[in-house]
Amino acid sequence: MKEYDHKKIEKKWQDTWEKKGIYHAQDKSKKPKYYALIEFPYPSGDGLHVGHPRPYIGMDVISRKRRLQGFNVLYPIGWDAFGLPTENYAIKTGKDPRVVTKKNSDTFRRQIKSLGISFDWSREVNTTDPKYYKWTQWIFLQFFKKGLAYKAKMKINWCPKDKIGLANEEVVDGKCERCGTVVEQREKEQWMLAITKYAERLDKDLDGVDYLPQIKLGQRNWIGRKEGAEIEFDNIKIFTTRPDTIFGVTFVAIAGDTDRFTGRYVTNPATKEKIPVWEAQYVMGDVGTGAIMGVPADDERDKAFAEKYKLPIIENYPKAGFEDYGKKVTRFKLRDWVFSRQRYWGEPIPVIHCESCGIVPVPEKDLPVELPKVKNYQPTDSGESPLANIAKWVNVKCPKCKGPAKRETDTMPNWAGSSWYYLRYADPKNNKEFASQKNLKYFTPVDWYNGGNEHTTLHLLYSRFWHKFLFDQGLVPTNEPYMKRTSHGMILGEGGVKMSKSLGNVINPDDIVKIYGADTLRLYEMFIGPFDQSAAWSTESIIGSRRFLERVWNLQYKVEKNKKYTEFKIEKTIKKVTEDIETMKFNTAISALMIFINDLGGVDSVSKDVYKKFLQILSPFAPHMTEELWTILGEKKSINLSAWPTFDENLIKDEEIKIVVQVNGKVRAFMSVQAGDSEEYIKAEVLKKADILKYIEGKNVKKIIYVPNRLINIVL
Ligand code: ANZ
Ligand code: ZN
Helix, strand or coil, rough: CCCCCHHHHHHHHHHHHHHHHHCCCCCCCCCCEEEEEEEECCCCCCCCCCHHHHHHHHHHHHHHHHHHHHCECCCCEEEECCCHHHHHHHHHHHCCHHHHHHHHHHHHHHHHCCCCCCHHHHHHHHHHHHHHHHHHHHHHHHHHCCCCCEEEEEEEECCCCCCCCEHHHECCCCEEEECCEEEEEEEEEEEECCCCHHHHHHHHHHHHHHHHHHHHHHHHHHHHEEEEEEEEECCCCECCCHHHHHCCEEEEEEECCCCEEEEEEEECCCCCEEEEEEEECCCCCCCCEEEEECCCCHHHHHHHHHHHHHCCCCCCCCCCCCCCCCCEEECCCCCCEEEEEEECCCCCCCCEEEECCCCECCCCHCCCCCCCCCCCCCCCCCCCHHHHHHHHHHHEEECCCCCEEECCCCECCCCCHHCCHHHHHHCCCCCCCCHHHHHHHHHECCCCCEECHHHHHHHHHHHHHHHHHHHHHHCCCCCECCCEECCCCCCHHHHHCCCCCCCCCCCCCCHHHHCCCCCHHHHHHHCCCCCCCCCCCCHHHHHHHHHHHHHHHHHHHHEEEECCCCCCHHHHHHHHHHHHCCCCHHHHHHHHHHHHHHHHCCCCCCEEEHHHHHHHCCCCHHHHHHHHHHHHHCCCCCCCHCCCCCCCHHHHCEEEEEEEEECCCCCEEEEECCCCCCCCHHHHHCCHHHHHHHHHHCCCCCEEEEEECCCCEEEE
16 A cells, blocks of 8 residues: 655646646637636735635636646736835835745745645736836826826825835825824825726725625725715805705815804705804815704704804704705715825836926836836935936936937835736737737626625725726726625634744745645635634644545555445535535535545445546645556546536435424424335334334334325324
């Protein structure tokens, strides 16, 4: 007997698969396509920890199953590599961020490859590659040409530590999402993207996609669609969702830094009474019209305000019809997207400022505008990008009038490259278009996208916006980018605390792969708990997953080629695994596999047919070992090229049925039987049941009536 040597097996198959390009999606195929997507990682200097691969393995299970089901699967990966951590590291060490990015992504790639994820590495993209960001810049220019990218003086959220402007989405409880520093407000010229133009569709079109309910809700709340009315109190326009309360209005309030009476009065259009105009802190300048009508009797905040400043409160007032005073309007909470950063490590915004022509887009033939090499990556305290100091790069001729002009020195936020990367995967080497229409038509939309909950209001919303815009320009074939969206829970450290460097509880997958093997790690991460919930790592439990694989391995020595297979039915297990994978219940799929092996424990031999089917349904979880066993069984082609086992529904029906047990016509108990059990057998068994014995002990059983699959009646 050969022992299960994961080191040899895993290396061997990873090399073979790579050499044969077995996981490459075909641009042209008779098979239907399936596009599975994970959020491409940011290649950090710390390398992978065991939390990273959880979604990769989850979607890998789906992808592998789809291949066996006959699909031409696109399961790509790349690097979302612009952004602050690399830039801050460059500032500290003076190293070129390009070099740092290369090193980090090399590490990530090596680590991910060691897990046997079936990514199509031939389609790898990197957002910091000029060949890639050329198209990010090109798409920006399409926004610009349509007036959806514009410059505005804005109060922006400013992180004084990172020296960077933040989008609202990046501010959590008034603090910088990255470093926790309290955010300040600064007035600055910024590039904006007009996402609000798409607010209505971003909300409405959620109806047509299959996202988890909490993801839809998260987006809807963020977009904040609200129907209400605008009503004019003389020259002050207010926004209300309750125009019916207009007879209860006792004051009007406009947004202000302090609460104070303005000295002015306006007329209530319903009552024609004069009411005072206040400035109030609780009225937000950028919500609605920035002014409200105060109804202290029916609104908590208005009531608190009225009590504090001794304003009248009208308790009983007639309700108006919703339509009587109002111009009906729809309002959104969503704001336009602050799209520029004054930092180095991002895509340069491809426009030129000319004194006579104004803002001129860089001509398409001059794209990409490449990031120049600099000596110092430090952002300036005045808030200007380090690019502003490179006169040679900044000073250019205006493309229109050839007069002296200056390049824009702002760069794009780290959300830019990820807003369209899934389109590039369809045609990653194209240097004429961001992707050909033919490939886009074939591969998109993404069929299933799994990613982190933290991206619900950021990346997921941004990329839907870009996609809709591209759709409107006729550049992508569908209105939505992703048909289905799910999310995964985090993997926590031992004992349920977050894995972090400072706590010293980070588990490096390299160590696990070395000791237990990639298949064990994969199986364990899928078995650790419900996929959508957080789960705590336990090195002790990983041994259980390893033992299970060893048992599967050893079963090869019990295989009998000609054995007629009767005693063990695998159909139930096939059904369970087939269905559970579809709902990402990976943990229960694996328990079904484990139960099957347990039940097999005692037998002397197993039929080859059953064993092969078992290997096939285990293969998405443990691809290396199953491939090895498949070959040992004499198969010439990869298990990945085999067909997902189907099952005879009739054999499945052969399941437990609950029947009613009566004694003299009275229901006394229930009994589980197999549909295939004979009447004789059931009649004998029922008389042995403890909860029946007490009714019949010492009595004479006259007859037993059996109604198949329904009831059994013992007549005394
Ligand atoms: C009168 C009124 C009567 C209102 C009432 C509510 C209840 P919600 O409630 O969250 O859907 N509002 C409008 N613009 C505002 C602003 N710029 N800053 C602060 N509050 C503002 O939000 C809609 C309500 O929020 C609006 O309807 C308005 O108060 C207030 F019994 O008008 B209401
Ligand atoms: Zn000019």
